[in-house]
Amino acid sequence: MSRLKGVAERDPRVGFRAERRDCGASVPQGLLKAARKSGQLNLSGRNLSEVPQCVWRINVDIPEEANQNLSFSAAERWWEQTDLTKLIISNNKLQSLTDDLRLLPALTVLDIHDNQLTSLPSAIRELENLQKLNVSHNKLQILPEEITNLRNLKGLYLQHNELTCIPEGFEQLFNLEDLDLSNNRLTTVPASFCSLSSLVRLNLSSNQLKSLPAEISGMKRLKHLDCNSNFLETVPPELANMESLELLYLRRNKLRFLPEFPSCRLLKELHVGENQIEMLGPEHLKHLNSILVLDLRDNKLKSVPDEITLLQSLERLDLSNNDISSLPCSLGKLHLKFLALEGNPLRTIRREIINKGTQEVLKYLRSKIKDDEPSQSDPVTETAMTLPSESRVNVHTIVTLKILDYSDKQTTLIPDEVFDAVKSNIVTSVNFSKNQLCEIPKRIVELKEMVSDVNLSFNRLSSISLDLCMLQKLTFLDLRNNFLNSLPEEMESLIRLQTINLSFNRFKILPEVLYHIPTLETILISNNQVGSVDPQKMKAMEKLITLDLQNNDLLQIPPELGNCVNLRTLLLDGNPFRVPRAAILMKGTAAILEYLRDRIPT
Template sequence: MSHFKRAGNVDSLAGFRTPKPEAAVPYGLLKAARKSGQLNLSGRGLTEVPQNVYRLNIDDPAEAQENVSFRGSDRWWEQTDLTKLLLSSNQLTQLSEDIKLLPALTILDLFLQLHDNQLSSLPSALGELQELQQLRLSHNKLSSLPTEVCSLNNLRSLTLQQNLLETVPEEIGELGNLTELDLSNNLLKHLPSSVGRLSALRKISLCHNKLSSLPDGLGQLANVKLLDCSHNQLTDVPVSLAGMLALQQLYLQHNKLRRLPQLPAPALREVFAGNNQVELLEAEQLSCLSAVTLLELRDNKIRNLPEELALLLTLTRLDLSNNDISTLPASLSLLPNLKVLLLEGNPLRGIRRELLAKGTSDLLKYLRGRIKEEAEGAAGPTAMTLPSEGLVNTHNIKTLKMLEYIDKQAASVPDEVFDAAAHQAITSVNFSRNQLTAFPPRLLELHSSLSDINLGFNRLSCCSADICSLQKLTHIDLRNNQLTDLPSEMKNLSKLRCIVLNHNRFSSFPEALYQIVTLETVMLGNNQVGGVDPSRLMQLLSLSTLDLSNNDLLNVPPELGLCTSLRCLSLEGNPFRTPRAAIVAKGTNAVLEYLRSRIPT
């Protein structure tokens, strides 16, 4: 008898058996998908979708052949139809027609996160997924879109950026519920007129194509808020686009435009028309921009600025860099909300370089002085001068509805200033460059009309909750103070679109700002912010500009790349190692794409 006992369950030939190949999709993942209705196969190196994925809700699972348990977790017959399938970051070359075996899908995600897929065509069976709501096919090699996709009546989002599309089927106009269409970074030379039938569209991106014209039908898209046609070959913009009544952001950079489009779109807030061939700004075009807050015209061939620019009363940022402007009209100083005026790269005469280097505020002050000199020279000492030599500028109060008390180095605002504004519907207040340590309480007297307030360059160490009584505020400028936090009551400012907090002492992103869903611009540069919560930023659906430059960010969360509404993200001057400076220098799109590529799958 042997002195050694044989172990009970040891397979003596185990070392000689060929191991079973590991399944492309682990059985446990499929089992969980039957319960949750969601299956994430991103980043698994798949070259094709396994057949057991397509047949997930058709074939009986292995549990069906075993002893049946009545525990809640093992009731295999209570499976849920697959409604979400994520296939990003793989090496797929094709999809099988068997995709039709998953009719309950609401999201089919083929969006690149880490590595390109290789899809060059799509199966016609996609047209049978009538519950599909989001179809993401970016970063592939598609040269055409099957017409069957255009029969998906419930489709809300169709993203096809970074493909090889040369045409779009005319049938695309049948997607009546589509709210987002992204055709950027393709080879499109024209768009079908049927795009004008996509009446539910809110966002359409056509940038980085070869479009030389836009169809007149685009003007029928009355719900579109963002239209991006940058980096194309457009020589003109059809006047029919005036019918886009909800349009807020228009991107036309890097085209061949010779004039600004004449678009009386009442909601238009931001126009980007840099890097074109615009030579002349005409009064007719400018009169259509009555609600614009940002006008970007850099890198054009503009020589003269018309006096009509002074009619853009809502303008806060005007970029005229790298043009052929030699003189500035003094009337620019009458723009009540202008905060940033960029003029670098122009052959300006009569304005010293040192003055330009001092910034917008000093330049506008100089131009206001020129108005005063011209008025005195033309009408003699008895004429009213602009700005007023008195304590209060009555011209600005009555004509521009603007109350100013600037650069007085005063610790408080005199009552005479507020008394002069009595019974006037003041919309803008500028008390910047003083020594204010507290919020002027008499500002509350202007609550019924005040929409813009500038308290920058003061000594405020806290922001009074009283500011939240000004329910019509759309712009707040609190730069260059000593603020460390904002009152929680600010979340009640339901119309606030822009807040400037540069050069303060914030160590974290102000909690109240996460809750103001109307915000479009947040400027937090030159503070000590150590981090942001991207999941909460994603809830700010209108946020297009976020300045976090020169802060203390040690890392940038990859999920920040999912804030797809961002058009301008400034991260320069932070101590993080990634993304590298070379990526940051490429601009917002490159940074966001890099961050998305770092999201764990």
């Protein structure tokens, strides 16, 4: 072998380069060999402070094996190697890239996120085949003008840098579909930038923008626009003409008025929480025919108009932390899956009803519509509202509201007379909260054919009896503030359960049975000792929308949790993990899931 190598050094006709380019332990030869066959090389998380020459020259230099052995099988012929099309060098310590980048002209994907880059080389203009460029989580202060030469670019990810401006000519990236400029220092968006007519997703959140250009309406294909956490006081009226817009995020700005959207017929989600909006009128609602999610939390709203019923597609409405003192009864006509009202000085609806959750509030509002309708009945109907104070069971709530309420009695046992009072009436809700129950009343099984909501919160339950598992029409179950550390497998039979509240208990893991209830939409398990979740099983829970894991013992968040794309609300504050950082958590669920997906090992 040494003789052949010597020949190679003396005789240039052999065609082998004399110089040996050793990559060292950071890039094993086997990895390079595989990359020549697949066209893909992943050097993520290898503590690299610079990119080894053998990487840049992978398609230029003769493989090390060829220098050592001239006898190649047909499958190993280096001259038939595949050009490198995908290079991942993320999560390293790179401070710069050299112009040797031009030696990889076939690249379609270049991923260099989570490094310490302060600039990009001008040679990047020669990567004309590049379709995806990820330079997020670096220290870029300026983009080279040469980046506008990447005409085939479809995805450009520049979030978490120190950019203060967008280079001239950016509109030349006419194939760009996905652009993320979040968490930079941008103060303006140039009008020319809005000529990116192929753009589908644009993230401008967490910058220093005070306005958006009117020309933004030129982005005819834009579906997702995120302007959270800026200094916007208004949005241009032209925004309302973006016919393709489906998701609009304007949280944490300085908006005083809700925009009107006459042309945004496809708008499904509107997030304007944490602003200074004072009024919600019919004119703001009449065009939101397709809206599914409306987030108005942390504003200064004083009322909700009766015209809220125009939003017939609405599924999630967040009104928390406003100045709302009353709700229109017409709100009960909507088919909401989630309604948040916390932090409002509501006077027309009792706190205990609000605490029971969305469906109970809607049911109450619907009942008030009937109560408010003109009636021909005599005064007896009115006096029937008042029951003798000595009565231990509120028969009125059973008859009119279909609620069996025996809460806040501090009793250790539910008396038989409570169940006897039901008689032949239909009961859909049971409230035994704020007692001293150590076990679930056995007679609750008598209601299995009708009850859908059960509240057993603030008791002393340490286990769940199989009687509860018989309530197959159950959709809402509140078990918070008990002593539970497990749930029985038999709860899998609750085939209609949509919401379960397990907060303030003693769970150390997410109960296994929850993964097997496919109808679950909301899991609240904050303030426990949960140390892990199974992201693969959770991904299979296709209807899960809300997952509250705040104040638990999670030391790490599995990146695969990012694949749970159906989640609209993921709460992780108050856990001892270090990644994702608090800045990511503040951006909300979509940002958290995207961050996690970016960290799934390839």
